[in-house]
Amino acid sequence: MPLNKSFQRRIEVLDACFRRRQRIWTIDALLQEVNEKLEGMGVSKISRRSLYDDLKEMSLTYDAPIEKYQSGKLTCYRYSNPDFSIRNLPLKQEEVGYLRDALDILRQVQGFQLTKELETVIAKLENTIATSVEKRHQIIQFEVETLATGIQWLDDLFNAIKGKTVLGLRYKPFNREDATDYEYHPYLLKEYRNRWFVIGRKEGRSSPTILALDRIMKLKPIQKSFEPNDLFDPETYFNNVVGVTLMKDAVTEQVRMQVQPDLAPYVLTKPIHSSQRLIKTSSKGVIILEIMVVNNYELRSLLLGLGPRLKVLKPKELREQMKAMYQEGLEAY
Missing domain, CATH: 3.30.70 (Alpha-Beta Plaits)
Structure with missing residues (x-):
């Protein structure tokens, strides 16, 4: 069974059930609880057969000590170890290796200080297990591009979006002689062909403004109330766009x-x-x-x-x- 997001949600519900030892959990009670939680998440319900498969997969993948026992005429399920929880499982050495592989890929996205922070996190995880993960040779390699100007603003913009911080910035478009200063509420970073853009709101505007990072002259956080994004849906805004140019009246x-x-x-x-x-x-x-x-x-x-x-x-x-x-x-x- 693939360990997909839906499966992960289901086993989290089952884990919560088995940790509630004051209740008797029959297969019907488990199925009802799981489907109620899934319905609340907007996820499709599962069948009894799928539930049996989930219980089996929990035992195989997470070493969950699931046991059957009789309560009168009822066949019930519980953890044989009352202290067990899938939330308490440590990362294995192999799993830390997977994180290193992901970091190696992310590191090729130039300009993010975030990769250095992830390196520290992974090093700490390695220290929690007996030995460090052996060094691996590079397996995936992206096309090496000339580093675009403006990439130095990536970390500041990423943190501003995450922290919901208003920015004061100076911006100079290619077709203008003079730079303009204004206040900006950033919502999304987008890359297209090794050039980075930020989509947000100019102070007082009611439509998104897209700025190229290589035209930003300077920026700094300012103490002002951040306006949440009610202008566009980041998941769908660029669905019908090649690149980033999207005029207000575009069809x-x-x-x-x-x-x-x-x-x-x-x-x-x-x-x-x-x-x-x-x-x-x-x-x-x-x-x-x-x-x-x-x-x-x-x-x-x-x-x-x-x-x-x-x-x-x-x-x-x-x-x-x-x-x-x-x-x-x-x-x-």
């Missing part, structure tokens, strides 16, 4: 493209956007794709980067924009 459009056979495998195995759908494949291998996205600079740049083997069929405005970009490029050469 999601159906973008249809024709892709030649030699490029098709690349676009199919690395979709342009999560909404990508294959509409048609011709006998010669030409494919038609659709995505549902906002027409922005990042989308046009991405499509241009795929070259002339990809042609936009609709919408008309995007098609004309792509045509103009190709003509401008031709004139440059």
Whole structure:
């Protein structure tokens, strides 16, 4: 059985049941308790068979001392050791090794002081077991990018978002001569192609403001009441966006493209956007794709980067924009 989030929730409920030794726990009582808790969490109920599987998995994976006993005519369940709880289980050496693997991956995200703090936590965990985890060679490696400017603000912004702190910052867009000072309520950090952005609220504004970290001149926390995020849902705000540019009046459009056979495998195995759908494949291998996205600079740049083997069929405005970009490029050469 995979140790997924739903399973973890269920065994936490079962563990709480078995620690309440004043109550008799039959399989029906356990099933009712688990399903009531799951329903309160907005999670689907489980069957009796799934409950039996969970009890078996608790015994195998967590060494839970679950025993059956008779109370009159009832078959009941409990911990044979009343002091046992899955919450009291120490991390094993192998599990600390998994944390080190995760840290090695996270460490490749440049600019976060957080990785040093995690290193300290893992070192403390290693000290709680008999021996340290053996050093492992690198298994996963990301593309090494030139370090983007502005990355020095990552820790300050991360802590400001976490601590709900208002920032006073100075910002200078590429297209302006002078920098502007204003108060800013940060809500979300987002990375796109090795550039970092922060999404939040300018003081007094009723719509999100997206700032590039490399255009921030300085920032500092200020003593002011933090306005909670009621402007956008971080989980869905960028669902129909390539990159980060999202104008206030932006509309999601159906973008249809024709892709030649030699490029098709690349676009199919690395979709342009999560909404990508294959509409048609011709006998010669030409494919038609659709995505549902906002027409922005990042989308046009991405499509241009795929070259002339990809042609936009609709919408008309995007098609004309792509045509103009190709003509401008031709004139440059």
